[in-house]
Amino acid sequence: MSSLTSFDPEESKEKNENQSPTITKDRPKAPVYQTKALNLWYGQTHALKDINLPIFENEVTAIIGPSGCGKSTYIKTLNRMVEMVESVKISGEILYRDKNIFDKNYRVEELRTRVGMVFQKPNPFPKTIFENVAYGPKVHGIRDKKLLKQIVENSLKGAAIWEEVKDRLHENAYGLSGGQQQRLCIARCLAIEPDVILMDEPTSALDPKSTLKVEELVQELKKNYSIVIVTHNMQQAARISDKTAFFLNGEVVENEKTDFIFSTPNDNRTEDYISGRFG
Amino acid sequence: MSERLNVKEAIQAKRKNNKSVFVEKMVPVILFLAAFISIITTIGIVGTLTYETILFFREVSFTEFFTTTDLSPLNPTDPKFSILPLLMGTVMSSLIAMFVAIPIGLTTAVYLSEYASSNSRKVLKPMIEVLAGIPTIVYGFFAFTFVTPVLQEVIPILDRTNVLSPGIVMGIMIIPMVASLSEDAMNSVPNSMREGALALGATPLEVAFRVVIPAAISGIIASFVLGISRAIGETMIVTIASGSTKNFTFDVTQSMQTMTAYIVEVTSGDAGAGTTAYFSLYAVGMTLFVFTLLMNMFATYITRRFREVY
Amino acid sequence: MEYIDRGHVQKKMRTRLLLNKVFKYLFLAATLFGLVFLAILITRVFIDSIGWLDFSFLTNRLSFNPEIAGIKGAAAGTLWLMVIVGPVTMTLGVGTAIYLEEYAKKGRLHSFIQTNISNLAGVPSIVFGLLGLTVFVRVLGFGSSIIAGGLTMSLLVLPIVVVAAQEAIRSVPGFLREASYGMGATKWQTIKKVVLPAAIPGILTGMILALSRAIGETAPLVALGIPALIIPVPGSIFDNFTALPMQVYYWTIDSALTAEYLNLAAATIIVLLVVLFLMNSVAIIIRNKFQKRY
Numbered sequence: 001m002s003s004l005t006s007f008d009p010e011e012s013k014e015k016n017e018n019q020s021p022t023i024t025k026d027r028p029k030a031p032v033y034q035t036k037a038l039n040l041w042y043g044q045t046h047a048l049k050d051i052n053l054p055i056f057e058n059e060v061t062a063i064i065g066p067s068g069c070g071k072s073t074y075i076k077t078l079n080r081m082v083e084m085v086e087s088v089k090i091s092g093e094i095l096y097r098d099k100n101i102f103d104k105n106y107r108v109e110e111l112r113t114r115v116g117m118v119f120q121k122p123n124p125f126p127k128t129i130f131e132n133v134a135y136g137p138k139v140h141g142i143r144d145k146k147l148l149k150q151i152v153e154n155s156l157k158g159a160a161i162w163e164e165v166k167d168r169l170h171e172n173a174y175g176l177s178g179g180q181q182q183r184l185c186i187a188r189c190l191a192i193e194p195d196v197i198l199m200d201e202p203t204s205a206l207d208p209k210s211t212l213k214v215e216e217l218v219q220e221l222k223k224n225y226s227i228v229i230v231t232h233n234m235q236q237a238a239r240i241s242d243k244t245a246f247f248l249n250g251e252v253v254e255n256e257k258t259d260f261i262f263s264t265p266n267d268n269r270t271e272d273y274i275s276g277r278f279g
Numbered sequence: 280m281s282e283r284l285n286v287k288e289a290i291q292a293k294r295k296n297n298k299s300v301f302v303e304k305m306v307p308v309i310l311f312l313a314a315f316i317s318i319i320t321t322i323g324i325v326g327t328l329t330y331e332t333i334l335f336f337r338e339v340s341f342t343e344f345f346t347t348t349d350l351s352p353l354n355p356t357d358p359k360f361s362i363l364p365l366l367m368g369t370v371m372s373s374l375i376a377m378f379v380a381i382p383i384g385l386t387t388a389v390y391l392s393e394y395a396s397s398n399s400r401k402v403l404k405p406m407i408e409v410l411a412g413i414p415t416i417v418y419g420f421f422a423f424t425f426v427t428p429v430l431q432e433v434i435p436i437l438d439r440t441n442v443l444s445p446g447i448v449m450g451i452m453i454i455p456m457v458a459s460l461s462e463d464a465m466n467s468v469p470n471s472m473r474e475g476a477l478a479l480g481a482t483p484l485e486v487a488f489r490v491v492i493p494a495a496i497s498g499i500i501a502s503f504v505l506g507i508s509r510a511i512g513e514t515m516i517v518t519i520a521s522g523s524t525k526n527f528t529f530d531v532t533q534s535m536q537t538m539t540a541y542i543v544e545v546t547s548g549d550a551g552a553g554t555t556a557y558f559s560l561y562a563v564g565m566t567l568f569v570f571t572l573l574m575n576m577f578a579t580y581i582t583r584r585f586r587e588v589y
Numbered sequence: 590m591e592y593i594d595r596g597h598v599q600k601k602m603r604t605r606l607l608l609n610k611v612f613k614y615l616f617l618a619a620t621l622f623g624l625v626f627l628a629i630l631i632t633r634v635f636i637d638s639i640g641w642l643d644f645s646f647l648t649n650r651l652s653f654n655p656e657i658a659g660i661k662g663a664a665a666g667t668l669w670l671m672v673i674v675g676p677v678t679m680t681l682g683v684g685t686a687i688y689l690e691e692y693a694k695k696g697r698l699h700s701f702i703q704t705n706i707s708n709l710a711g712v713p714s715i716v717f718g719l720l721g722l723t724v725f726v727r728v729l730g731f732g733s734s735i736i737a738g739g740l741t742m743s744l745l746v747l748p749i750v751v752v753a754a755q756e757a758i759r760s761v762p763g764f765l766r767e768a769s770y771g772m773g774a775t776k777w778q779t780i781k782k783v784v785l786p787a788a789i790p791g792i793l794t795g796m797i798l799a800l801s802r803a804i805g806e807t808a809p810l811v812a813l814g815i816p817a818l819i820i821p822v823p824g825s826i827f828d829n830f831t832a833l834p835m836q837v838y839y840w841t842i843d844s845a846l847t848a849e850y851l852n853l854a855a856a857t858i859i860v861l862l863v864v865l866f867l868m869n870s871v872a873i874i875i876r877n878k879f880q881k882r883y
Contacts, residue, residue: 039535081474086396110602111478123471126494137593139489141601151592185475192479193593299775306777307692313684314693317751320744324716327723364614383619390616403620410623412865413630414805416834417858420841421630424637424851439845454623482609505711512713514808519841539715539808546722546812564719568712575711 025194032057032196032226033078038092040073042085049250051092055196055243056119060218060227062232062241062258070250071230072120075198078228079115080108097195113140115164116189117198121205122181124173124188127157129165130175132184141179151191159187163237179210186217197221203236215240234274238262246270282353328568331561335360338555344562350525352545352556360559362566364525368535369567372446372517373510375531379450384457385499391458392465393473393487404459411455419519422448428519440522441533449516453506460505464498465491497585501578508574512567514539538567631862637855646856650822655849662822662856666735666830667804669823673739674746674803675796681743682750683785683792684797689751690758691780707712710748717745718812726813733815736826743807746799751797757788790879797872801865807834833861 033055040048040220048070055061055078063071076082078094080101093100101111113136124132130216131154142148152169154164161183173184182202199218203211218227218240231237237244238258245255246267254261254270265271336344339360349359387407423561427444431437437444468491476486492499522534523544536544545560649659685706693699721741731737761784769779785792815835825831840854 010663035516060629079478081478084470084474086478107606109480109482109606112478113478113598113602117474117478119471119478121471121473123469123475125475125490125816130844131405135476135489136481139479139481139485139605140593140598147592154592188475188479193591296729296837303775303777306810307688310684310692313681314688314702316744317685317702317747319711320709320720320747321705324712324720327720328716331723344656383622386616386619387623390613390620394616394817395614395620403624406627407623410627412801412869413627414807414834414861414865416805416837416841417630417808417862420837420854421633423841424854425630451623451626481831482605484609484612485605508711510719512711514713514715514811515838518811519809519838538817539713542715542719543808543811546718546814547816552727560719562614564716568716571711571713572708575708579707 005199026134030057032097033228033241034095034098036093036095038074038077038094039090040077040082041087041089045085047250048077051252053245053252053255055226055228056273057226058193058222058224059242060157060222060240061063061243061245062237063228063230063245064237066246067232069247071247072200073245075200075228075230077129078198079112079117081117083108086226112192113192115196115198116192118189118200118202119180119200122185124176124181124184126172126174128170129173129176129184130169133187133191136188140192152187155187155191156184158190158221159183160213160220161187171189177210179206179213182206182210182214183217186214186221190221194225196228198224201226201230201232204232212237234262246273248273294306308500324568328561328565331558332565335555335558335562338558339562345440348527350541352559353548358555360555360562362538362563364527365536365538365541365563366566367527367529368442368517368521368537368540369511371442371529371531372449372521372537373507375443375446376450376453376513377507378511379447379504380453380457380510381503383450384454384502384506385461387458388461388465388499389487389492392462393483393491404462407458408455411459413452415452415513416519417513418452419445419516422516422520434532437532438522438534440520440524442517442521442531442533442535445516445520446531448520449510449513452513452516453509456509457502457506460502461499462494464495464502467498468494497581501582504574504578504581508571508578511574512539512571513542518543538563542567549579591670618834634855634858634862637852638859641852642856642859646853647860651820651836655847659854660833660836661858663831663836663857664818664860665822666820666832666835669713669735669741669826669830670739670803670832671800673736673826674743674800677740677743677797678747678750678826679796682747682772682795683754685747685751686754686758686792687780687785690755691776691784701744706751709744710752715743715808715812716752717741718809720744721809727875731827733813733829734827735823735830736831738810738813738815738832739826741813742803742806745806745809746803747803749799750795751793753798754780754788755790757791757795758784760789760791790875794872794876797868797875802870804859804864804868805834807838810835811838833864 031054035051035053038048038051039046051074063075065071077090078096082088083100089103093102095101096111096115101105101108122125125135127135130152133155134148137148137151142151153162156165161180164180166186168175174180176184181204186197186202203214206214215236219227221227222242229237229241241258243255244258244261246253246261246269248269254267256266256267260273261270265274344360344362346363347361347365348360350361350364350499351357351359363545390405395403407417422445423440427437427439427441430444434443472490472494473486476490477483481489517537518540521537521540523536523540524534527531528535542560545556551557619728646659648661649657649663650661651663652658685702689699689702693702718741721737725731725737725740725809726733765783765787769783774782810832814830815829820829820831837854838855840850840857844851845852
């Protein structure tokens with residue numbers, strides 16, 4: 001790697017191509033994820049009903065809907081975090097890069113090294129800033145100190161927080177503000193060089209200024225990553241996403257280009273929700 | 280209408296009753312006296328131990344007590360009073376106990392908090408806690424009549440009373456304490472932290488050892504310290520299975536007397552009040568008390584001082 | 590920015606997952622270790638007691654002859670102990686808990702008493718024995734009698750009752766208190782008529798735990814200097830006595846001389862364990878029955 005300080009999307013794309021042939025920019029609108037007839041139950045509660053949804057490469061897909069509509073459940077299903085709830089039952093399939101993630105032989109840990117996640121509330125580990133970012137690479141077997149340093153620096157830069165923390169990398173992450181913690185969590189997620197980043201209402205616990213920073217960051221990140229973002233904030237969806245899927249009562253009501261959804265939605269329910277008539 | 284008035288009058292009349300006012304005033308005083316009993320108990324313990332220990336040190340020097348290695352309190356011609364053999368017995372048996380209790384207790388906690396489903400946890404946890412409810416005399420019986428003979432099959436040089444067997448059994452007795460306190464500490468690590476690590480592709484093992492345990496470390500260490508304190512104060516297991524040889528050695532296949540077992544031996548023996556052997560009870564009791572108190576206070580301190588703020 | 594070698598990660602993944610699996614079973618084995626030990630212990634003691642544990646064992650008096658020896662005296666001694674420990678810890682324990690939760694101002698004195706109680710809970714039982722020996726046996730001149738043993742044991746288990754009662758009182762919801770105060774009831778009336786009745790299940794559970802601890806404790810009794818002689822069945826709290834765990838102790842150490850004593854000790858242990866099991870079952874029933882009331 002020639003430059004550590006600059007972010008050159010073209011350069012990293014080329015690298016990507018060399019290493020993993022599945023990611024090609026010749027097929028810019030290839031679906032990363034394909035959800036087919038997905039149903040999910042929490043015990044007796046039918047939380048997701050027959051979901052069919054493609055998610056495309058290098059796009060920001062926003063998922064909106066009133067609370068309890070299943071949007072958070074859905075995004076947690078994409079990296080199978082939803083299975084932490086013991087009573088969950090799932091049918092149907094989700095294809096990630098053409099492989100069904102519910103397949104018996106599919107390793108969930110491997111999926112999660114390709115699909116990063118940012119949570120509703122910032123959840124840094126009670127460790128130093130450096131250790132937080134280095135956690136993922138270390139877990140995956142990277143021991144080389146110099147390499148780790150580079151990864152940490154680059155990830156922090158990628159998450160636009162490097163300038164704020166470069167002088168206190170070895171202080172506890174809990175000394176950071178909420179907005180900084182969230183960007184640190186994004187950096188932690190970038191450190192494992194994911195293909196997709198899932199964001200579950202990443203700004204809901206942040207103040208407006210920090211929210212704006214994260215939104216700018218998302219715009220920057222989409223050059224290199226495919227992003228799925230759950231948000232309850234429709235302006236946010238309109239500002240940052242390319243596609244928007246509207247969830248209601250566990251179903252996908254509409255999934256379209258964002259401009260389209262916010263100007264001329266097909267479904268009355270979408271229009272009602274967007275114009276603030278419910279939810 | 281008239282009935283209602285009667286109720287009102289009745290209440291008014293009761294209000295004026297001096298007895299109930301008196302009761303209201305007296306109750307807190309009486310309750311305070313009840314609460315004060317616990318303080319008196321502490322004063323009683325510290326007081327008697329200190330008083331009789333001072334009497335002991337009038338007859339036996341500090342240097343003899345803490346630096347020599349001979350202990351023969353009931354020798355009629357030349358009694359010797361050193362606590363070191365007893366300290367050795369206590370330290371060795373507690374060490375063995377912790378060698379058993381710490382790894383098994385901690386891994387039990389990891390299994391219960393990180394691997395077990397909530398259903399199996401509901402079954403396993405109370406079953407393990409049964410171990411803590413068995414009277415120590417039963418463990419003593421078992422160590423002496425079963426564990427020692429079994430160990431003798433493996434280690435032929437093992438004496439009939441030895442430190443190894445009660446040490447191991449004591450460790451098993453302490454497992455529930457270490458496991459349940461460590462598990463409490465791990466359970467208080469928020470789930471968001473586990474999610475964060477799992478989402479990076481960490482396995483449950485890596486989540487446990489690189490996130491949960493480091494985050495819960497103060498509570499875990501406190502559980503170890505309390506376990507050690509418990510082992511130091513344990514009496515019946517070592518009294519029965521470790522014997523009463525006042526042995527200053529590192530050889531755990533031999534009989535060694537602990538501080539607690541010494542107290543049992545001297546109190547159930549013929550040492551009359553006023554003899555040096557009788558006073559030595561309190562000097563040993565004092566040492567035991569100070570040790571365990573320091574450990575307990577240390578455990579409280581680390582849980583308070585290093586409580587993680589998530 | 591591609592620093593991570595995917596192939597390397599994949600290769601490592603296999604080992605990591607294997608490690609996870611191996612350790613999972615290791616941890617499970619550790620968890621089961623204690624339970625297996627418990628099972629062996631109970632089976633072993635039970636086998637040792639077979640042929641010795643019968644009705645006459647419960648009703649016969651102590652004897653040097655193992656064939657006719659029984660635990661009537663020891664069982665009576667244990668019961669007598671409970672006659673002291675029950676009321677004393679109930680009064681002092683609940684009194685302390687009410688004082689701390691309802692009357693004491695949260696301040697220095699409160700935290701001093703609280704810290705003191707938690708420290709007492711950690712004091713080795715043999716040290717309580719020394720206290721009992723000095724104060725009750727010698728200074729107050731009770732000798733190795735039931736009252737000396739009972740009071741010593743009461744002080745030992747007091748922290749258990751206090752902590753349980755405090756928790757029970759704390760968990761009585763505020764609206765019950767407010768309802769009582771709202772009708773003009775005084776503080777003590779509210780505590781007596783509302784708080785305590787609501788806290789009774791928790792207090793009882795704590796009492797049972799405390800009594801089971803007292804039933805099984807041996808060390809403090811040994812320190813009081815209770816002799817291993819054959820003692821007549823006690824008739825009052827000032828009589829000398831022996832108790833079930835004491836009997837286990839003496840029979841165990843004497844089993845080196847007379848092998849049958851081992852069986853007698855085992856039979857006594859079974860009696861002891863059955864009593865403890867029954868008491869704990871009652872505690873669990875009480876807890877489950879009154880668990881979700883608010």
